[in-house]
Amino acid sequence: MARPTIADIAQRAGVSTGAVSLALNGRPGVSDATRARIREVADAMNWRPHSAARALGGARADAVGLVVARPARTIGVEPFFGQLTAGLQAGLSRNSVALHLMVVEDTAAEIEVYRRWVSERRVDGVVVVDLQVRDPRIGALEELAVPAVVLGGRGRRGGPSRLSRVWADDREAMLSLVDYLAALGHRRIAHLAGLPAFQHTQRRMRALRDSAKRLGLIGAVSVPTDFSDAQGAAATRTLLSRPERPTAIIYDSDVMAVAGLGVAAEMGVQVPRELSVVSFDDSVLTRIVHPSVTALSRDTFALGEQVARVLLDAVNDPDVVRELRTATPRLTVRESTAPPLGSGH
Amino acid sequence: MARPTIADIAQRAGVSTGAVSLALNGRPGVSDATRARIREVADAMNWRPHSAARALGGARADAVGLVVARPARTIGVEPFFGQLTAGLQAGLSRNSVALHLMVVEDTAAEIEVYRRWVSERRVDGVVVVDLQVRDPRIGALEELAVPAVVLGGRGRRGGPSRLSRVWADDREAMLSLVDYLAALGHRRIAHLAGLPAFQHTQRRMRALRDSAKRLGLIGAVSVPTDFSDAQGAAATRTLLSRPERPTAIIYDSDVMAVAGLGVAAEMGVQVPRELSVVSFDDSVLTRIVHPSVTALSRDTFALGEQVARVLLDAVNDPDVVRELRTATPRLTVRESTAPPLGSGH
Incomplete structure (x- = not known):
């Protein structure tokens, strides 16, 4: 027989899974009689707790x-x-x-x-x-x-x-972002991505590619970075030095977005007149800089x-x-x- | 006899305090013979480890x-x-x-x-x-x-x-700050302090008072806050609404200084022409805002x-x-x- 689950025990004992959990974890919330019955059923089914910690019979580490x-x-x-x-x-x-x-x-x-x-x-x-x-x-x-x-x-x-x-x-968030920039009229959109080894970086890059295809954006490009303000600044400098520079840049982090703002100022590229800047992360940084940065917000x-x-x-x-x-x-x-x-x- | 120290044991055993520490804490770095001799001396002197953890004979918590x-x-x-x-x-x-x-x-x-x-x-x-x-x-x-x-x-x-x-x-840091502002010609200097229950807040407030007395600054004042950007902004608004407003404000944190900059912009008070702003903490915040903020720096x-x-x-x-x-x-x-x-x- 497969290892019994808490649901199996609950069914056999005729109680809720919550009661089984409380009883087997020694937490208050069930009567002594119920606790005893549940333990009996669990023993009969040869139930053993999952975690290595509790398998060793110890107390919680808290x-x-x-x-x-x-x-x-x-x-x-x-x-x-x-x-x-x-x-x-x-x-x-x-x-x-x-x-x-x-x-x-x-x-x-x-x-x-x-x-x-x-x-x-x-x-x-x-x-x-x-x-x-x-x-x-x-x-x-x-x-x-x-x-x-x-x-x-x-x-x-x-x-x-x-x-x-x-x-x-993340995919839906990126799609909404690109839709917004495209609605404003942007066609050459760059994306300063994070580390490509991260799953969320891959999902965002894929979403940009899919959006670009759907909306017919020819100049959409993702540039991977290590998330540092240094690489965010360097990649921005490279993008803004191109003859056909992007009109909008999406940054995977607020720190990179703010670094990018600094590079735009340094190169005399006006934000937002000549370049729109968007951050994938929102924080106190994006709110306090001038110009303040459009960002995806979450708590x-x-x-x-x-x-x-x-x-x-x-x-x-x-x-x-x-x-x-x-x-x-x-x-x-x-x-x-x-x-x-x-x-x- | 008083509880023997590691130094007492080292002297009696004729070894360094470092060797005693290694031996009694069961760490490598001393020979078995030395370790044995040190333990013998420690036992003879009735030495017991300090910490409750080790008094209970346990291993490290790491x-x-x-x-x-x-x-x-x-x-x-x-x-x-x-x-x-x-x-x-x-x-x-x-x-x-x-x-x-x-x-x-x-x-x-x-x-x-x-x-x-x-x-x-x-x-x-x-x-x-x-x-x-x-x-x-x-x-x-x-x-x-x-x-x-x-x-x-x-x-x-x-x-x-x-x-x-x-x-x-902190005292010396505050004195150097006030000296600098006074050298620039400021007389009405305000200090947006942190929580008065903190020792460092008290030291900074005292240093400002002492500086003011020494330099004959009549308008120097410390205003306590809870360190939040909200209270930093509110206190700045109050100070800048006074008929005789300060010409310089020292903020106990970078977050409050940046909030203060925002209030100055909102009230049309030009920084630094009409108001000098200084932060007691330095960080990425003070470097990236416009105007960037003069600050006390440390790593x-x-x-x-x-x-x-x-x-x-x-x-x-x-x-x-x-x-x-x-x-x-x-x-x-x-x-x-x-x-x-x-x-x-």
Whole structure:
């Protein structure tokens, strides 16, 4: 017989799955009699908890892990990441759960940290960020059987995963952005993308290509970068030095967009008269610069809180695998976008 | 006899304090023979390790704690805090130590978390930020005998503390700032301060008062705020609405300075012609706005790394109490400061 699920136990015991979860995790909320019956049924079905931590019979770590494989100096700079972890901390702290943070060199080191944390019971679950194309962390975490939430990952087509997912529709967001610029009259649209190894970068690049085909934009192009303001500035300089320069640039991050604004000023290219600038991330940066930057807005802090909630659900009941689609980021139009020169608008 | 220190043991055993620390903490770097002799001497002197964690005979947690008693939403906004924790993480991660983070409501809840973490051996040490006037956390941590580093705290005059400290000279920084503005010809200088409960706020306010007296500035005034851009903007509006408005404003944070710039633009007050703006914190914000903001600069990421190093030293040898004075922030002059109108400069 396959490993019984909480649903199997609930059915056999004639109670809700919530009651089974409370009973088997030693949480209050069910009567002693019900708890005893549920445990009996679970034992009879040879039920064993999912997580390595609880398989070892230990108490909770009361912490969830977040490992970041990025250069540490960039972590404090990006408003998106700051807001996300702040929301995560808020959601966890309300439940007296700490966030266990580590910065590593690369994905291999990240997987090593997961193994160590799980075997030493340092964490009850983990949050996975910066999802890559064919990400080796997914298989490793499924093998470790530790509750996990993948941020930005749609479920795989190949079948259900054992990891929960929280994602927003980057494709739809990019399509709405290109539609807006095309409606203003832009034809030569450039996209300063992030790292091509990231799934969301690939999705945005594909969405731009599809849009360009549909709308007949001949000059649409995606340029990959490492997300740094330095590469954002350099790529902007290259694009604006072309004889046929773009009339609009979409930046994958607010930091790159602001760096691009600086390059436009340096080269005497007027925003928005000669160049429209759009940022895929919104933050205090895009609001306070002059001209302020049109951006896709979402509540990143609230996103962090949502991730915390999904992860705590998975920790409380390892049989729960949730896929939460968050609101698609919406366009906030500010001073940096306008019809292109000579468009007749 | 008083509790023997590592220095006492080193003297009796005829070895360095470093060797004693390695031997008693079970770290490599001393020969087996030396380790055995040191342990023998330590036992004879009835030596017991400092920290509650090790007194319980356990292994390391390989994590250090940071509890933040601020509204979670503000944590992701402030560049200073983002850079500091990024540097902290970098310094810790290099030593395979995680940062254990929690956000709480107030100082009482913060002390509760320390007690729990120490008793449950979740952390090997803690970092204390946002040092207050007569801070109750200091006594609580000394009592818990957990290795700790206090950021921003000069040693107390009353005698040596058992907690390590990392601090910069805020007073000297404020004096240099006021000297510069006075040299430009400013007499009516306002200071938008942070929370008066913080020690560094008090030191900066006192430095402004002392400067004003010395330089004969009649209109110098400090206005306390909660560090938010909202209060920074509101207080700027009040100051600029006065018949005798200040010709220069010093902001305790970059976020408030940028908010103040926005209010000046909204009220038609030209920066720097009619108003000079200075920020006590430097970051990407002050560099990218127009006009760019004159600010006190320091490498906050490096400060985080220094705090990590001092804390790891204290974890490795609980008898080590360090007081590290970091470089005084230096003035970076940008576009937001000039002599006041009609000053004859």
